[in-house]
Amino acid sequence: MSWLMIALPLLGAFILLVFNRFTNRWGHLLGVVMSLASFAVAVLAFVELLGLGEDQRRQAVTLYEFIPSMKLNMGLLVDPLSISFALLITGVGSLIHIYSIGYMSHDPDRRRFFSYLNLFVAAMLLLVLSDNYVGLFIGWEGVGLASYLLIGFWQFKPSAAVAAKKAFVVNRVGDFGLLVGMFVIWTSFGSLAFKDLGAEQIGTASNGTLTAIGLLLLLGACGKSAQLPLQSWLLDAMEGPTPVSALIHAATMVTAGVYLVVRSGVFFEASDVASLVVTIVGVATLLAGAIIGCAKDDIKKGLAGSTMSQIGYMMLGAGLGPAGYAFAIAHLIAHGFFKADMFLGAGSVMHGMNDEVDMRKYGGLRKYMPVTFATFIVGYLAIIGFPFLSGFYTKDGIIETAMEHGAWMGWLAVLGAGITGFYMSRMIFMTFFGEKRWDKDAHPHESPSVMTVPLILLSIGSIVLGYFLIMDNRLMHFLAPAVGMPEHVPVPHLFSTTTVGLSTLALVAVGAAIAWMKYGRAQVPAVQPRGSFLTTFARRDLYGDALNESLFMRPGQWLTRIAVYFDNRGIDGLVNGLAAGIGGSSGRLRRLQTGFARTYALSILIGAALLTGALLLVGNI
Amino acid sequence: MGETITFWVLAVVSVGAALSMVFNRKAVYSALMLGTVMLCLAVLYAVQDAPFLAAVQIIVYTGAVMMLFLFVLMLVGVDSSDSLVETLRGQRFWAIIAGVGFAALVILAVGNAIFAPQTGLAMATGQGGYIRSIALLLFTKYVFAFEITSALLITAALAAMVLAHRERTTKKATQKDLSKARFLGDRPSPLPGPGTYATGNAIDMPALLPDGSVAESSVNRYIARYDVEHGHLPEDPKLAEAIKHRAEEESK
Amino acid sequence: MTTHYLILSGLLFAIGAMGVLIRRNAIVVFMCVELMLNACNLAFVTFARQVGNLEGQIIAFFVMVVAAAEVVVGLAIIVTIFRTRRSASVDDANLLKY
Numbered sequence: 001m002s003w004l005m006i007a008l009p010l011l012g013a014f015i016l017l018v019f020n021r022f023t024n025r026w027g028h029l030l031g032v033v034m035s036l037a038s039f040a041v042a043v044l045a046f047v048e049l050l051g052l053g054e055d056q057r058r059q060a061v062t063l064y065e066f067i068p069s070m071k072l073n074m075g076l077l078v079d080p081l082s083i084s085f086a087l088l089i090t091g092v093g094s095l096i097h098i099y100s101i102g103y104m105s106h107d108p109d110r111r112r113f114f115s116y117l118n119l120f121v122a123a124m125l126l127l128v129l130s131d132n133y134v135g136l137f138i139g140w141e142g143v144g145l146a147s148y149l150l151i152g153f154w155q156f157k158p159s160a161a162v163a164a165k166k167a168f169v170v171n172r173v174g175d176f177g178l179l180v181g182m183f184v185i186w187t188s189f190g191s192l193a194f195k196d197l198g199a200e201q202i203g204t205a206s207n208g209t210l211t212a213i214g215l216l217l218l219l220g221a222c223g224k225s226a227q228l229p230l231q232s233w234l235l236d237a238m239e240g241p242t243p244v245s246a247l248i249h250a251a252t253m254v255t256a257g258v259y260l261v262v263r264s265g266v267f268f269e270a271s272d273v274a275s276l277v278v279t280i281v282g283v284a285t286l287l288a289g290a291i292i293g294c295a296k297d298d299i300k301k302g303l304a305g306s307t308m309s310q311i312g313y314m315m316l317g318a319g320l321g322p323a324g325y326a327f328a329i330a331h332l333i334a335h336g337f338f339k340a341d342m343f344l345g346a347g348s349v350m351h352g353m354n355d356e357v358d359m360r361k362y363g364g365l366r367k368y369m370p371v372t373f374a375t376f377i378v379g380y381l382a383i384i385g386f387p388f389l390s391g392f393y394t395k396d397g398i399i400e401t402a403m404e405h406g407a408w409m410g411w412l413a414v415l416g417a418g419i420t421g422f423y424m425s426r427m428i429f430m431t432f433f434g435e436k437r438w439d440k441d442a443h444p445h446e447s448p449s450v451m452t453v454p455l456i457l458l459s460i461g462s463i464v465l466g467y468f469l470i471m472d473n474r475l476m477h478f479l480a481p482a483v484g485m486p487e488h489v490p491v492p493h494l495f496s497t498t499t500v501g502l503s504t505l506a507l508v509a510v511g512a513a514i515a516w517m518k519y520g521r522a523q524v525p526a527v528q529p530r531g532s533f534l535t536t537f538a539r540r541d542l543y544g545d546a547l548n549e550s551l552f553m554r555p556g557q558w559l560t561r562i563a564v565y566f567d568n569r570g571i572d573g574l575v576n577g578l579a580a581g582i583g584g585s586s587g588r589l590r591r592l593q594t595g596f597a598r599t600y601a602l603s604i605l606i607g608a609a610l611l612t613g614a615l616l617l618v619g620n621i
Numbered sequence: 622m623g624e625t626i627t628f629w630v631l632a633v634v635s636v637g638a639a640l641s642m643v644f645n646r647k648a649v650y651s652a653l654m655l656g657t658v659m660l661c662l663a664v665l666y667a668v669q670d671a672p673f674l675a676a677v678q679i680i681v682y683t684g685a686v687m688m689l690f691l692f693v694l695m696l697v698g699v700d701s702s703d704s705l706v707e708t709l710r711g712q713r714f715w716a717i718i719a720g721v722g723f724a725a726l727v728i729l730a731v732g733n734a735i736f737a738p739q740t741g742l743a744m745a746t747g748q749g750g751y752i753r754s755i756a757l758l759l760f761t762k763y764v765f766a767f768e769i770t771s772a773l774l775i776t777a778a779l780a781a782m783v784l785a786h787r788e789r790t791t792k793k794a795t796q797k798d799l800s801k802a803r804f805l806g807d808r809p810s811p812l813p814g815p816g817t818y819a820t821g822n823a824i825d826m827p828a829l830l831p832d833g834s835v836a837e838s839s840v841n842r843y844i845a846r847y848d849v850e851h852g853h854l855p856e857d858p859k860l861a862e863a864i865k866h867r868a869e870e871e872s873k
Numbered sequence: 874m875t876t877h878y879l880i881l882s883g884l885l886f887a888i889g890a891m892g893v894l895i896r897r898n899a900i901v902v903f904m905c906v907e908l909m910l911n912a913c914n915l916a917f918v919t920f921a922r923q924v925g926n927l928e929g930q931i932i933a934f935f936v937m938v939v940a941a942a943e944v945v946v947g948l949a950i951i952v953t954i955f956r957t958r959r960s961a962s963v964d965d966a967n968l969l970k971y
Contacts, residue, residue, distance in 0.1 A: 624874065625874070628874065628877060628878070628881075632877070632881045635881070635885065636881070636884055636885065636888070639884075639885055639888040639889070639892075639908055640888060642892065642901075642904060642905075642908065643888060643889075643891060643892035643895065643896065643905065648898055648900055648901050651901050651904055652900075652904060655904045655907065655908060658885070658908060658911065659911060662911050662914070662915055665878070665915060665918075666914075666915075666918050669878070669918050669919060669921075669922050670922055671918045671921070671922075671930050671933075673930070673934075674914075674918060674930050674933055674934060674937075677934060677937055678914075678937070681937050681938075681941055682907075682911070682937065682940075685941065686907065686940070686941055686944050689944055689945065689948055690900065690903070690904060690944070690948070693900060693948045693951060693952060694900055696952060696955075697900065697951070697952070697955050697961050703896070703897060703898045703901070704897075707895070708897075708964060709964070712894065712895075713894075713895055716891050716894035716895050717891060717895075719890075719891075719894070720887045720888070720890050720891035720894070721887070721891075723883075723886075723887050723890065724883055724884055724886075724887035724888075727879075727880075727883035727886070727887070728880050728883055728884075731876055731879040731880055731883065732876060732880065734876070736875045736876065736923060737923075739874070739875060739922055739923050739925075740922070740923065740924055740925030741922065741925055742921070742922060742925055742927065743925075744925050745925055745926055745927045746927070754927055755927060755930065755931070758927055758928065758931050759931060759934075762928075763931055763935075766935060770935060770938045770939070770942075773938070773939065773942050774938065774941070774942050776942075777941075777942035777943070777945045777946050778945065780945070780946045780949065781945045781946060781948070781949040782949075784946070784949035784950055784952070784953050785949045785952050785953065787956065
């Protein structure tokens, strides 16, 4: 049954792509129906799973023999972890499908857009539902393809085409890590199925092998989840249509890395080095993303920086072992809702502002699009961790768990939360408050209900999900059959009064206050000011692109040039030189053939004389 | 003693004749010198107990082969003498070096060799005399070689006929055809002879036509060129111009 | 005496060889070749007497026959070439080259 979850959107994509123009009129509806049907199947599977005992909540569905020589069966694994993701993907995905009907209504290629969305949903479901690394990898590449196609959806824009290419290339680096990691797993344990890779089975391997596997898988996760050092593609990926940014580059696909780390938890639990590196990457990325988010005037790029930062939190949680998994997944699900909410809100703003993305040209929009404003505010409060909203529970859970593992990472995460408070407030103040800084031809208006209803649903999720998942450790108990329970189970409070929780709230408040001073009370300049060194640093994405260019691109180009030069001069020179040398010497040697018989006769006589002399010398005459 | 005198006289004569054959500009003289060398050699054969070969040398070489040479010389042009200017760079120098070196090496080799006293042909010709012995060898031991030489000679004769034969591809022109061709050409009349109406009748003096103009075609082109090259031009500028023009016409 | 004859033979041979190399007239070149052949014949005859064997003379005889045949063919070739090129110079027939 659960294979229908994947098959339905795949069928939708197939129909839309194969019968392309003939489906133009109803293609978007088919896409939505397929996505909703997939959601329905996921809900059914979820209910079915809940009905089972805890020890039976790993339902393997064998589909067919995939690679017999590797004893690899293509199969699905329906367990609490995968079904959580499946619900998120199909649920948020369906809402974004519906939203896209309105958002893309003026686009002549709407049907193609929906076919790619369906393809993405199918691939993402394969990624999370597969019961082995090979199936996961196929889904992994599938979402990479969908991401590429959707970032470059408006491929007539050179910037979009370049951004798509960049995302593809950077993801290849991560895929390389994942592939090599799979190779190592295969050679070490002889299987790529999750069920064969339990803690007992991998216990035999050396610590070095486990660390290598962990780091390689982490590389793959970094590529897909835009973690340092492979973060550079995510900000450029905002060239795609906004629903794409919401679905793929905020809610679902970029969290695949977190899924991979959690799914491969056994390797990280077995290797302290690997799990430490995961937390370091998470902390570094959550700070980097937050700093980038502070300086961006493009609303989508600001949200993209925020996405990086939030995934950094998840990565940090995922690196903390079973205690962190539940918080990471909870944050992931909550983030899927509130970030999708805000991205779609941003899309709604852009929809009303002639696709303007520069926040310096917004201002005072709260009166013109009240629903968008309200839902955006909910998302905003959720992400900064306003008490009782979902971010408050999930993020604070990660911070508390990190604090238990190491004070430095905990306090850095707290600092990140403070910065989050600053940049999200800045976004709110610049967009919805202050005076109007619009272009003359802008006529802001509320979006149609097909766009606002998904926003409302997402904001409801943003409000309640955190409380629902964290209270009574619901998610932790639910996930336990898949990822295990921590030794020390935390006790969630409705309102935590620990030092960490209070200081987090205080820092967030300080950040928000600074943002109000700079962007709420003060006038926002319509033209970007020059800014300090730090601002420029953040605007340039922490010089990530410059670093990549100077570290990889330029040396690569030099290497290519050297290789070309060597090929032209060295190899070709040797070959051509040899030929030219032989040709040239032959050209000179042939001059000996003068055509004069007397010359030839002379050489014969000289030869005869020399021969006679030689015979005389050796005394044979 | 008689043989020694004969040898030295003939040796000097034959070497001198050979050298003069090589260095003589006229091919006919060379042929005569070669004939001299061959006659000398014939005598030397005779002296060395080879009367049969001496006879064959005179009959075949001096008689037939040399006649053939002279015959071909006549065909090719007996009056032309060759230029002895060497055109190939270094050819003569190296030829002389190689020739002299080769001769020196042979002399060195032969001069250093110590020969036993001559055996003489007395033993070989003991039974039945010289001619009989030669015939015996030729028709017994060397009979196949002898027969093959006959085939060779026949082949050579055939080859000479084939090579020297020229196939006529067009009908031979009759006097009628020639006169027709002449009247169809641009000049039916004979060319004017040189010197006509001119102040002189030398062969390189262009004719003057009755109207006083110069007839360039009256002077042979080769003679005109010779005059131009050697500066033998008439004093009259008009005539000189005509000769120059004629010479240029030739060189085209 | 044998030495003297052989030296004479070698001298004549060398003179003939030099003639072949120096002269351009094909007919004279041919004469020089004949001179070389004759020099060889003298050596054969001399050696025949030296070793007391008639076979040297027989070989000389065969050389003469072959030389006669060669002259016939060679001269025919010279006539043919002369007919087409109006020249008996061996240097003019130099088309077969680089």
